[in-house]
Amino acid sequence: MRALVGLAGMRVQWFALLGSFPLQCLPVWLFSRYQCRVYLTFSSCPDDCWLLSAIASLSVHRFLLQKVVPPDQNFQNGYNGSFIFRFWQYGQWEEVRIDDLLPTQDNDLIYLSSPEKHEFWSSLLEKAYAKLKGGYRALDMGFPHEAMVDMTGGVTEVLKIASLPRDLPSFLRQLLAKGALINCANCQGPLEERHELGIMYRHAYSLTAVEKVKTSHGTKYLVRILNPWGNTEWEGRWSDLKGPEWNTVSPEEQRRLGRVCREDGEFWMSVSDFRQYFELMEVCYLTESPLSSVVPWSCITHHGNWFWQNPQFHFVLTKVDEDPNGSQKTCSFVLAVMQKYQRRRGVNLSIALHIFQDLSKLRPIRCNRQYSSRREVVLRGELPPGHYIIIPSTSEHNQQGAFLLRVLTEQGNAVLLCISFLQLPFPHQAALPPTKTVKQLFRKHCNKKGFCKPLHLHNLLTEAIQGGVLAGSEKYLALEHCKSLVILMDSQGIAQLNWPEFQMLWDKIRRWTDIFLVFDKNKTQHLEYQEVPHALKAAGITADDLVMQLVGLRYTEHDMTVSYPGFLYLVMKLESMICKDGRRLRFSNQRC
Known part of the structure; x- marks a missing residue:
C-alpha cells in the first residue's frame, strides 16, 4: 500500500487488490450476482455521479458491459497485476490498460465501490476511464451522456420530459423497440436526498418497459423503472409495496407484468406520474443491440x-x-x-x-x-x-x-x-445565368411534363454557357456528359429529372463552375494537369496518385488539359465513386 497527497489535499493510499485478502476470500473480478449493483461510497465526490449513472446503466445489460469490460480476466491464470478495458473514442474502440492499485482513504475506496466488499470491477473500470480522460480530477467535469457514448458507441440525446409528445407511451415504446437505453432523473433537489414519494434526487434511473395494463376500470399505461444501484422504491400510485391500484388488476395480469411485492429497486408507475416526478430523460441510440428483435x-x-x-x-x-x-x-x-x-x-x-x-x-x-x-x-x-x-x-x-x-x-x-470543404474566392464574372433565367431555360428546353432528359440538359447547358464568360467551351460538351449528370441526380432510375432534382444538380454545377474559374489561372477555359488536384480538393475530393494517373489517361485533352465541360464530368464521376466514409477517393475491390 502506497500513500501520497492528492485529490483536493486528501491523504490518499493506493490499495493493492491481490494479497490484501485471505485465501478463502479472494477478490472477485466480475459479477458475484446475476444483477450487478454499484454505489458511491460515503467519501465520494458528488460530481462523479454522472459516471455512476452510465456504469449502472451498463450493469443492467451484460452484453454492453462485456464490450467495455472484456471477459476472461481474473486474479488467477497468469495474473500480472493489470487489467484491460475498452472505450469508444471517435468511431473506434480503444483499449486502456491499468494496474490493480485503487485509491483509498481510511481503508475505504474513495470513489466507486460494490456492495460486495471483495468485488472491484466497477472501481477498476472507473480508474481506466479516469486514465482515458486524464486523471480522476477530469471526471469531475463530465456529462452523463458523454460517458454513455464512450461506453456504448451510441448516440445520446438529453430530453426534457415536459416537452415530450403527448402520446408518451407510443414514443417510449418506439425507442425501446429499437433497442435504445433510456435513463431518467429528477434534478429538482439535493444530491442523494429522497423525495417524500421515494424518488432520489440527481440519480439516474433506467426505464426498461412500457405496458398497457388491464384493470377493472379499463386499461392503463404503466412504465417500469429500475434503480440499478439501490433498493429505494417508488411509494406513490402503483407502488409495488402498498399501491391500492394493484387491487384492480387480476393475478394473471400481475404475473404477466412480473410484479414483485418487495423493495428490490424495480417498480411500476403511471405515465402521468412519470411526467410529474422525473425531469430529464437520456436516450442512447445503439447501432448494434441484442435488446431488441428489431434491427437497430x-x-x-x-x-x-x-x-x-x-x-x-x-x-x-x-x-x-x-x-x-x-x-x-x-x-x-x-x-x-x-x-x-x-x-x-x-x-x-x-x-x-x-x-x-x-x-x-x-x-x-x-x-x-x-x-x-x-x-x-x-x-x-x-x-x-x-x-x-x-x-x-x-x-x-x-x-x-x-x-x-x-x-x-x-x-x-x-x-x-x-x-x-474549402472557402473559395467568388468569381467576379458570371459564368452561368441566375436561377430565374435557369427556370425559364428549363421550361424552354424540357418536355411539357416538366422533366429534363439528357438531350434537354445538353441543349439547356449549351445555351446557358454561351451567355457567360465561358462562352465557346460549350463545344466540348458531349451528350455523354449530360447522360452521366442526369443519372447522378436521378433518384427513381428513369433517366430524367423533375424540377427539384434539377435544382440540386444546378447547385452542384454552379459550385463546380466557380471552382473551375478560380483554378483556371491563365483564363484559357482549360485546367492544366497540375491544377486539377487542387480543384478536386476544393470540391471535397482528395485524389491519390493512381487516381490522377487515370484522370490523365481518360479525362484530359490531347494537350493534357481539362476543359470546363470535362471538369464537370470528371467531378461528377469521381463524386459518385467515393466510398461512404467520404474521406479519400481510392480504387479497391470493395463495394462502396
Whole structure:
C-alpha cells in the first residue's frame, strides 16, 4: 500500500487488490450476482455521479458491459497485476490498460465501490476511464451522456420530459423497440436526498418497459423503472409495496407484468406520474443491440474538419419507415456531430446542425435551437423522402477543428457525401445565368411534363454557357456528359429529372463552375494537369496518385488539359465513386 497527497489535499493510499485478502476470500473480478449493483461510497465526490449513472446503466445489460469490460480476466491464470478495458473514442474502440492499485482513504475506496466488499470491477473500470480522460480530477467535469457514448458507441440525446409528445407511451415504446437505453432523473433537489414519494434526487434511473395494463376500470399505461444501484422504491400510485391500484388488476395480469411485492429497486408507475416526478430523460441510440428483435439504427460516419467554410453533405432519404400505424410516409433520422480532441486542444467550439432542402432560401428546414459547446450535438427528426443538405456549423466564422458526423436512419437508406470543404474566392464574372433565367431555360428546353432528359440538359447547358464568360467551351460538351449528370441526380432510375432534382444538380454545377474559374489561372477555359488536384480538393475530393494517373489517361485533352465541360464530368464521376466514409477517393475491390 502506497500513500501520497492528492485529490483536493486528501491523504490518499493506493490499495493493492491481490494479497490484501485471505485465501478463502479472494477478490472477485466480475459479477458475484446475476444483477450487478454499484454505489458511491460515503467519501465520494458528488460530481462523479454522472459516471455512476452510465456504469449502472451498463450493469443492467451484460452484453454492453462485456464490450467495455472484456471477459476472461481474473486474479488467477497468469495474473500480472493489470487489467484491460475498452472505450469508444471517435468511431473506434480503444483499449486502456491499468494496474490493480485503487485509491483509498481510511481503508475505504474513495470513489466507486460494490456492495460486495471483495468485488472491484466497477472501481477498476472507473480508474481506466479516469486514465482515458486524464486523471480522476477530469471526471469531475463530465456529462452523463458523454460517458454513455464512450461506453456504448451510441448516440445520446438529453430530453426534457415536459416537452415530450403527448402520446408518451407510443414514443417510449418506439425507442425501446429499437433497442435504445433510456435513463431518467429528477434534478429538482439535493444530491442523494429522497423525495417524500421515494424518488432520489440527481440519480439516474433506467426505464426498461412500457405496458398497457388491464384493470377493472379499463386499461392503463404503466412504465417500469429500475434503480440499478439501490433498493429505494417508488411509494406513490402503483407502488409495488402498498399501491391500492394493484387491487384492480387480476393475478394473471400481475404475473404477466412480473410484479414483485418487495423493495428490490424495480417498480411500476403511471405515465402521468412519470411526467410529474422525473425531469430529464437520456436516450442512447445503439447501432448494434441484442435488446431488441428489431434491427437497430443503421449508422454512417464521416470524419472531417471545419476550415474557413462549414462543410456540406448530401443526404438522401428514399425508404420510408415501417410504421403500420403511421399515416404519413416519412424517414426517421438521428444526426450527431462530435468535436474531436477539443479538451486535449483546450478549445471548445460552439456547434450546431442544420438541414436544408434548398440552400438558396437560406432557411433550414431542421436545426438545433441554439449552438452548444458540448462535445456532441444531436438532431433527431423525420423528413419525407428526398434530397437534403446537412451542414455542421460553428457559431463563429474562420474557426478550425476536427469533427465526427454520424447519421442514423431506421432503414439504412442515407447516402452521405461530402460536397464542399474549402472557402473559395467568388468569381467576379458570371459564368452561368441566375436561377430565374435557369427556370425559364428549363421550361424552354424540357418536355411539357416538366422533366429534363439528357438531350434537354445538353441543349439547356449549351445555351446557358454561351451567355457567360465561358462562352465557346460549350463545344466540348458531349451528350455523354449530360447522360452521366442526369443519372447522378436521378433518384427513381428513369433517366430524367423533375424540377427539384434539377435544382440540386444546378447547385452542384454552379459550385463546380466557380471552382473551375478560380483554378483556371491563365483564363484559357482549360485546367492544366497540375491544377486539377487542387480543384478536386476544393470540391471535397482528395485524389491519390493512381487516381490522377487515370484522370490523365481518360479525362484530359490531347494537350493534357481539362476543359470546363470535362471538369464537370470528371467531378461528377469521381463524386459518385467515393466510398461512404467520404474521406479519400481510392480504387479497391470493395463495394462502396
